[in-house]
Amino acid sequence: MEINTARKRKYYLSKGMDGFLIKITTIARFVGNYFVQLLRPPYEFSEIVRQCYKIGCDSLPLISLTGFIIGIVFTKQSRPSLSDFGATSWLPSLIGIAVVKALAPLVTALICAGKVGSSIGAELGAMKVTEQIEAMDVSASKPYKYLVFTRVTACIFMVPMLMLFTSLVAMMGSYINISVNEHISLTTFVANAFDKINFLDLKASMIKAVVFGFTIGMVACYNGFSTTRGTEGVGKAANAAVVTSMYLIFIEELMIVQIIGWFR
Amino acid sequence: METGNEIVIDINGMYKSFGNNQVLRGVNLQVAKGENVVVLGRSGTGKSVLIKIVCGLLSQDEGSVIVLGEDVKNLSTKRLEALRLKVGFSFQLSALYDSMTVKENIAFPLKRNFKHLSKKEVNDRVDAVLNSVSLLKSKDQYPAELSGGQKKRIGIARTLVLRPEIMLYDEPTAGLDPISSIEINSLIHNIKEEFGVSAIIITHDLVCAKTTGDRLVMMFDGVVQKQGTFEEVFDSDDERIKSFYDYNFI
Secondary structure, three states: OHHHHHHHHHHHHHHHHHHHHHHHHHHHHHHHHHHHHHOOOOOOHHHHHHHHHHHHHHHHHHHHHHHHHHHHHHHHHHHHHHHHOOOHHHHHHHHHHHHHHHHHHHHHHHHHHHHHHHHHHHHHHHHHHOOHHHHHHHOOOOHHHHHHHHHHHHHHHHHHHHHHHHHHHHHHHHHHHHHHHHOOOHHHHHHHHOOOOOHHHHHHHHHHHHHHHHHHHHHHHHHHHOOOOHHHHHHHHHHHHHHHHHHHHHHHHHHHHHHHHHHO | OOOOOOEEEEEEEEEEEEOOEEEEEEEEEEEEOOOEEEEEEOOOOOHHHHHHHHOOOOOOOEEEEEEOOEEHHHOOHHHHHHHHOOEEEEOOOOOOOOOOOHHHHHHHHHHHHOOOOOHHHHHHHHHHHHHHOOOHHHOOOOHHHOOHHHHHHHHHHHHHOOOOOEEEEEOOOOOOOHHHHHHHHHHHHHHHHHHOOEEEEEEOOHHHHHHHOOEEEEEEOOEEEEEEOHHHHHOOOOHHHHHHHHHHHO
């Protein structure tokens, strides 16, 4: 009896391990295929442009509002602490560092994970359950190249663009608040804000945004492509696309900050 | 169109399981050039799995599947894609791309596979296949605006535009009213006559089987139970075959 239980446990353990390893291999192949396709032209430029437009324009209102509010709120809440030390003139520098180095890439990525990731996950998930992806496959229409490569590439291009836009809008929000309270000119604000930011900071933020874009696109496409069980599966794919991307974005943020720290 | 002796699909000892569920248990099936073979059977007997293996969407656990002289399981991606251009697949739910119009749906596989074709050539081929399924007037509509029968016909047109040598139909009349079913049956028959295409037609609709099939294959529990003409198959004492016939006509 005990032997049977031990055998069963061993069987389920090995079955679970097999399943885990198969999943890891499938994910690795799915991600690896992107780099294979990168070396194989043609690149579906018109579809990439269409996806860039869709991702960029769809996200712009939400990104603008969030960036603007972050700029105002962050400035407003930082002022009392700085004014205790008589250092309110440091506000533009503080905002510049906070926005460019940390807030803009992270906030943009999280918004895109929610907005773009869920949309891609649901769209591809619906295509999967209605056999549209299989239909592309059986007509040799290379669904990976047409659906995944184009969307991931568009995310890689557009998340950094949106990140720059978020920085700009957040700085505008911050300037409005500072100009009302501290009465400083735009030139002084810009000069102070960018005084403490160097090229490496900007480069690091761009690298982060590129990595986040790749993650958002890839996670959403993978979840869409592996959707099963009808409409319920589509909802789960969209949800998994957002949640998994967010987890990975936080982990990547931590890792990139550590790596950039070694170069300072 | 006369049926030739050349075998275009040769399935030998095919087994397929999903986890513990053994779906196909040693299927043998040959399809000759220009022949329409109807595969009949109850739901869950592995009919759709069979044609998905034929076009390389799934791969068998055991046995061989030779399509147009190529061993489907061992083909490289490039050769599988080349083979798929010769094998059309009509899906049960049509699988039309819902973000594209009818015209874009049909042009899509053409544009993806024959990049050298001019816009005019693509449009001409799209118009020609739409004409052959009598839906030229619907070319600017979206799939959501079409009826079930129209969707089926567009799905078939989308595969025909690649001029395949073999067609695989998955439940072509499922969910259609009798008039639309008759239209689809006659379309399948015309495709064979006009283009000389060989076909496997998966169905449990006996009217479809009788109208479109040169040969019927009856499957039960993942094996071929009986094959022959409509009369040969249903002239049987097997209770399961009799009840299948009765269910369709009572």
